[in-house]
Amino acid sequence: MSRRGLPTLIALILAGLWGAGLGFAHWRGNLWFLDRVEATMTDLRTLVRGTAKPPELITIVAIDDETVRREGSYPLSRATLARIIDTIEPLGPKAIALDLLLVDPGAKDTDEALARSLSRSRSVIAAAAIYPGGKQWTLAVGEGPLARVPNAERFLWPLKAFSDAAAVGVVNVVTDRTGTPRFVPLLFRAGDQLQASFCLRVAAMAAGEDPGIAPDDLSLDGRSIRTDIGHILPLTFYGPRGTIRTISAATVLEGQFDPGAIRGRIVLIGATATGTGDVFPTPFDPILPGVEVMSTAIAHLMAGDGIVRDQNVRLADAGFAVALPMLLVGLLAWRRNAIGLAAVAGVILIWFVVNMTAFLHHIWLSAALPMTAAVPPAILFGAAQLWLGRSRAQYFATQSQLLQRVEAPGLGAWLAKHGDFLSEPVRTDAAILFIDLSGFTGLSETLGPSATRELLNNFHALVDEEVTSCGGVVTSFMGDGAMILFGLPEPATDDASNAARCCAGLSSRTNDWLASLPASTASRIGFKIGAHYGTIVASRLGGEGRQHIAAIGDTVNVASRLMEIAADQKAEVAVSDEMLAVAGRDCALFKSGALRGPVETQIRGRSGSLAIWFWQSARAPQ
Missing domain, CATH: 3.30.70.1230 (Nucleotide cyclase, GGDEF domain)
Structure with a gap:
């Protein structure tokens, strides 16, 4: 092997091992330090994709500023919530979901009225998971199909009168460091308790069947729902607030709405009024209401139009993490001039096109992992090449000077x-x-x-x-x-x-x-x-x-x-x-x-x- 070939082979092996190590950690879900970069790249890809038309499956009944103004207070009384449900239920919705935590008792008669309304409808109400130390969520450790389901310290349940009258689901979401919701866990556990998420409960009620649970996915209504580690569902947003069909609770209470917006749809009742605090930043909107986040996740479950990142996608990410750094190092070794740099730029462009094309087809390939795998080896190898090139240039300069001394100056320069x-x-x-x-x-x-x-x-x-x-x-x-x-x-x-x-x-x-x-x-x-x-x-x-x-x-x-x-x-x-x-x-x-x-x-x-x-x-x- 040539003196140049052996260092290149060593560099290729080291680049491949570096990428393989990162890829394995990513496949196991342990590269949390890349989340911020990945979140930024995902937002950019979402903006490049642009807004998308949501499926005609869901209608949000918003407790908005107008509703609060007319009712005179927030939160709305249980009696008012009962009236909203009673107005909606006769129109035949597939399911009615209250994205509200009903954990504190109210007036006895109003609580009884709401419980009666819930019992007469196909309804789901919200519970919350509480994690130790105020953490957002914690993955369990162990083996088995449900080993890595988010592990809560306990659950915050609605009042028993309400939970007896309606199905209950956990509403927690997983946000990144900027507060943007990235995932919705579909299953939660607290000790020996295993609970379905709010979104999964609603989708199951609308489908009329319980979901099937497998190691890497769920099945619902004859479809496979591919999930990420711990049965979490990746989110991709359709657009800014109001993209999913929304009507004011005030118009529902007055009966001034289109019944077609309710009939045969999933109806989510939630707060959008200013100051309620249930808002999240997204690529399209800095204050997207939480009820619209829940609606987005339910739409993904029902229509299968969300982005997919499961173990197979993570395995593809690991493959890119191995191949890309080795390819870049190989190209830098092949040509150390403008042709080599153009080839490197071409490979990066091809990878970007593949990544973006996959995203547009609802496949969430990691952008941060291949970049992290490829950039350090390419920079280190390129720097080593520059150093060796400078050493060679100095060597040849010395040889040229020696040639000038041995040969006549004119002939040496000419040669x-x-x-x-x-x-x-x-x-x-x-x-x-x-x-x-x-x-x-x-x-x-x-x-x-x-x-x-x-x-x-x-x-x-x-x-x-x-x-x-x-x-x-x-x-x-x-x-x-x-x-x-x-x-x-x-x-x-x-x-x-x-x-x-x-x-x-x-x-x-x-x-x-x-x-x-x-x-x-x-x-x-x-x-x-x-x-x-x-x-x-x-x-x-x-x-x-x-x-x-x-x-x-x-x-x-x-x-x-x-x-x-x-x-x-x-x-x-x-x-x-x-x-x-x-x-x-x-x-x-x-x-x-x-x-x-x-x-x-x-x-x-x-x-x-x-x-x-x-x-x-x-x-x-x-």
Whole structure:
């Protein structure tokens, strides 16, 4: 496995394990710390979905401000509640539900009147669960189909006269930290007592049968009601207050209402008047009456149009919690550029579309869990990639600097941008210079290695600075000499004139350098330069492990031989007539020093002769 593959595999495994751990905790219902994020994301999805039309199953008879004004007080008297029920019951509702806690005794005659009205109708009244420490609810711990039903300390029952006359259901809901109702428990327990919720009692009465209880769902009227952990029913609201059909209790008492709003429907009687306190914030309305929350839950039970989050949905959430972080880490490892980031953004967009589509089809996939599972591994892996990328960039920068030192500055920069430079031989015109120190071999025998190295190092630095300033490249240093080329990496029209300027500059600077040396050293060495212009073949030579830039051809051979001729003629520079012809009369060799020629000269190892010019700088020792 590659050095890059192993860390990526480890990161993928760790991301998968992180997601699996979160997914298992979510499947067990233990990720309470994500509830606030999930609540916010659920509200956003609900708002994106927009308002929905509720089923035509329920009518709310609201004890509103007008009713309270006409009756003169709140809560309404039991006699008034009895009149409302007596007005509604003859119209044939499927069930009448009082979302009111009738726990305190009133006047005996009014209590008896309400009890009689309840007994003559198919009615449900409210009880409440009391939890230890004022908690909203507590999940029981244990095994079995009902083990995690909300466990209350006790129940607050209505007066016995009322509970004997009507069915009783528990009205508690489960809210998030903002107070928004998210779930309605369908079952409650207190010790050995198991009680149905208010909503389930009403739905069962309307369906005319008792619900069937299974480990992960309930059955009612031939339908399966999929519930979350502890048999709780997720809520999704249809819209703001009044979305579910509502009529004023005042109009009922006066008989001024449409009987069709009652006949064959479930009727909920509850308070909506200002100041009653039974209100909840929702995505659509900051003060939705509690009776409308109950109506929403009953509608879900009867129509099956609520959002579903059960163990299967939680298992799908766990799958996303494992897959999404591994996919993001894999994409970040695959491409560390804009393509990789675009792929990551694409995956997140696809996940969002899947999540939103599921929500629109009443499947409550978690948004907070995959985000929590994916974001930390992606950030940590991305940060590690950036750190490693920066380390690699620093490494390559160092290598580039080393390359610049080993290769000529121009060639090093060019090779960094053009990796295939001279991978195939190139035939081109160029100016070739050779410079060599004479007498150095004998001198090095007496100087010793350290002094010899120091001397050569200074000479090489001098040559490199001058050549670079003139636009040439040193293709190689050969001991006490150097080969210099003008025409790489790209040929230019002034290559010959630059080479001529370099000849004059090298001669002048070398003379100054020699003059700075001790007399015992300077008297034993000199230098010579050969320069020629013509066609060369440039290429990279060597194996896969190491390659170097090389220039070959007759032009190179002639330039090398011209150093010998310069030494024989007691000149500093021997330059071919071809090079001066291309450089022109304005070149540096014509403007400075002493230039003589051309002289027809025989070149060793080459047939025929060549016209050669000889140049001596004004600083040359006499």
